[in-house]
Amino acid sequence: MEPKRIVIIGAGFGGLTAALTLARHSLARHAYQILLIDKNPYHLYTPALYEIAALPQEEKPASTLKTVVTIPLDTICARHHGLTFLQDALVGIKERESCVILRDTGTIKYDYMVLAFGSQTNYFNIPGLTQYTCSFKNFTDAIRIRNKIASVYAAQSSIKVIICGGGASGVELAAECANYLTTLASHQNSRYTHQIILVEAAQKILPGFHEKLRIRTEKRLKKLGVILKTGSTVKRADTRTLFLNDETQIPFDICIWTGGIQGQDPVEKLNIKLSAKKTLFVNMYLEITPRLYAIGDIAEVRHPRTNQILPASVPVAEAEAKSVAYNIIASVQGNPQRPFMPWQQYPFILALGKKYALADLVVCRISGSPAWILKLLVEFRYFLFLLPLPRALMLWYKNIRAYAAND
Ligand SMILES: Cc1cc2nc3c(=O)[nH]c(=O)nc-3n(C[C@H](O)[C@H](O)[C@H](O)COP(=O)(O)OP(=O)(O)OC[C@H]3O[C@@H](n4cnc5c(N)ncnc54)[C@H](O)[C@@H]3O)c2cc1C
Structure with missing residues (x-):
């Protein structure tokens, strides 16, 4: 039997947290594979980027500095059974057929998908x-x-x-x-x-x-x-x-x-309704439609009490990722999903x-x-x-x- 697939697009703070949280729950037992896809072969640690921009050139060559703020995704994923990394770029989604279109690999079917491909400069x-x-x-x-x-x-x-x-x-x-x-x-x-x-x-x-x-x-x-x-x-x-x-x-x-920031470019090709900042609207389970989730900078998530849009930050992306991972596991196990309950404020x-x-x-x-x-x-x-x-x-x-x- 072909394994079922959870596809995660983007291995930034949101996507990687979702992938690792899911991988640690041994979904393989339920015949699910987790496929983490990113256009880059590495995870970028953005909170240290300002240091790189302000380091004397003679101090360290760019190639050395790259290893300070980037972590190879192969290395991260290799430790986890049922989690595979694929370097490729999202170019579209065929939502009705539950398919994602990738630049090099072509079309891949998904059972659950998490969009976590972040933001770009506005x-x-x-x-x-x-x-x-x-x-x-x-x-x-x-x-x-x-x-x-x-x-x-x-x-x-x-x-x-x-x-x-x-x-x-x-x-x-x-x-x-x-x-x-x-x-x-x-x-x-x-x-x-x-x-x-x-x-x-x-x-x-x-x-x-x-x-x-x-x-x-x-x-x-x-x-x-x-x-x-x-x-x-x-x-x-x-x-x-x-x-x-x-x-x-x-x-x-x-x-x-x-x-300022706005949703990454491929978002416009997805045929999904966007906010003014080209981010994706989600419901209280962080779903765009059933089994299709969005988290992190690319998602427009409002606080249920204040109606304020949550800030684009690492703790927010991680909290959303954990909530989505929980809901996917719940759904796979036939349990009800839990609404995302953001904190009033994040550290x-x-x-x-x-x-x-x-x-x-x-x-x-x-x-x-x-x-x-x-x-x-x-x-x-x-x-x-x-x-x-x-x-x-x-x-x-x-x-x-x-x-x-x-x-
Ligand atoms: C310079 C800088 C410093 C920051 N410092 C802090 C800080 O100190 N604390 C803090 O809380 N927040 C900080 N942030 C904000 C924080 O980095 C983001 O809010 C956070 O990374 C959002 O996580 P994410 O998973 O949504 O997106 P990201 O972490 O940006 O990850 C998105 C991933 O998607 C991939 N991707 C993009 N397009 C495609 C595609 N078409 N196909 C496949 N993959 C794709 C990218 O390669 C990337 O790996 C900083 C941001 C910047 C730019």
Whole structure:
């Protein structure tokens, strides 16, 4: 008898958590195979990307750094009976026939499917952004930013960096860039000067974050020399200038856009109704239609009490993944599904240069090096979820060494 199949598209935080949670429940006994599909051969650890973007070029080659933030999916999946990884890209779904269309493999049948293919940068059709700014979503983006900083400094002794978007990734990148450029200047006897400007459309940075955390972050950024320009909407960009709605023009050497996200490209080809941000609507079980689920950044999930859309973050993607895994297991075993019950708020740790972080743990907030150590411990716990102890330790050690290069 042909085994039944649970197909998961996207091996990011959501997809991988769903795959591993399902694999640990030995669904193979029920003749189910889990097929995890990703267009890349690796899982990307995004919370460490800002470190890669702000590391001296001579410190570590890109190939070495790649092993710090990416984990081969073959290695992760090989440990689990009934879980297979396939490198391929989703191009479409034939929902009526329960089939997924992949770029290289063609059509595959599924019994359950989880869409977890994440988000991409949203430029909101603002003229010049795609041509003249760098995005900050993946490893290639991080390396491009790092190389650009190096090439500007090779040609001149001052650098002007604009980071557009005062959300978590823009704030972390601004702090780490400030740290990096200050360290560089001190090594070069202050021959180098720099200016970092963080532009945010809202009146305050970190919209949606706790007020106390936001105030502390502002203080920290100012201490690091980052100039905050809030309440400023970007109108357009050209090769070297950013134009704001208040008619301000800011010249730059590097402009990085972290101003928004939307659903990944293939979502438009799926023939499924989309939100304005090209995300997928789901019901309380995180289903689009029966046996077809969406989780993580690609899903528009609202809190049942507040009706607020849940933020795009790792803890949210993981919580949704666990809920979907539970519901698939329940369904396979003939039990009723359980509605997804999100927390009112999810914990978040912001790394803000050197060994300094701010952690909002919902019940309390901590700052400075204790929050930094907590970030490292959370990281280790996650690596241990994916890998056996020796490999998790090795990866963690590599990460700590990369972090230390700038501190
Ligand atoms: C620079 C940066 C830093 C961040 N830092 C933090 C942080 O510190 N804390 C936090 O909570 N959140 C952070 N986030 C947000 C967090 O990374 C996302 O919310 C989270 O990764 C969402 O998980 P996901 O599974 O939905 O998508 P992702 O983790 O993005 O995974 C999507 C996967 O789908 C794959 N994929 C895409 N298209 C296709 C296709 N067509 N076919 C097959 N596979 C495909 C991709 O290769 C990827 O592996 C950060 C994001 C960025 C960009």
